[in-house]
Amino acid sequence: MSRRKTLPVQDIPFVGGCLCVDFVNITGARNTQRERERFQTYADMLIWSRRAGLLTSAEVRRLNANASNHPAAARRTLSRVRKIRESLYRVLCGVAEQTRPRADDVAFLDHLSRLERQRYELTHKGSRYELRRRESKEELDCMIWPIVASAIELVTSTEIARLKRCGECDWLFVDDSKNRSRLWCKNECGDRVRARRHYARYK
Template identity: 30%
Template sequence: MAEHFVGGHPALDLSNAVFDRRNPPPHNELFNSPRDIGTWLLAAGLADEGEAGAVAEIPDRHFLNEVREIRESSYALFNAIASNVEAPSQPLGLLFSRAACGLEAQQVGWDGTRLDLSSHQWKNPALLSALLAHLSIEAFFTLPRARVHACPRCGWLFVDTSRGGKRRWCNMRICGNREKIARHRGYMAS
């Protein structure tokens, strides 16, 4: 859904690939199968329909766990930045490791600073893990740290690109409105 892509960078949107970070519901996971990952890559604009379909057919259960591990490492890294604390080295190390493992086996293309996989490479779980890890590494070195924030309501991460730098919510229509409603109910109850 478009509401899931509020981060301003694919690495932040990957970090946000759960329903809620602050108050997780029992079924908080968005990546329950390789098909979910392919759908996410398509919606993020990182893959076309054929490439997303190839990802959906990856039978490797380890791939699903690895993508979740990359997502959680990315979240740990950018949440630290949003919290204005020193970024932990372990998640960054894991991202570098996943990127290196996928790249050492095959030749890949580059589109500027991003990996450009050929059509047959979208079936390779190691290369897909490398692609996702590389997105987070790229973001770590290029995003303006002072503009990376976490939504106080759901914990999703985003780059504040507003003119005055005052963006508070991941999405005003969702978390912003929920907060306004909660405040209004609190006001009415008192």
């Protein structure tokens, strides 16, 4: 299938049905020679985060400026975010395929979950208390925390039973169809399988 084109980060579709699932779908064709790494630079992460609604244009501009001033820190953030993405992918894929998770992946997610919870603070407003996430949109890795929160929410909810791996590629999705009959992450994957079946019959 050499004609398959790799969608750039600015065009990658959001088909996962959940923020953390779309996050792990940023790359694809894992375990092949042609893995599609769409987070090549820190700026790629910002493009995706903006599209996912995690950052405003102004925040993207500020973070881009921050990254230019601290290129080594931006590279470290990129590599950490990729590491988080792949660990999370293994956890979610394991759920979808009902395989036992790796202990280091579970421990890493637990570690991230603790860090995420540390970001909440209790505030008093008017006549009530509120638990609010401290947002620091200046931090280079600020986009990762809502993704971690989304992952924890998904893996601990009943929705997790709807998580599937695409029948054609390595992307994941939450099947929100009524009879849970969705097989493909996106139409393109279903079309590819149908075309292959058609061609096999024709031959």
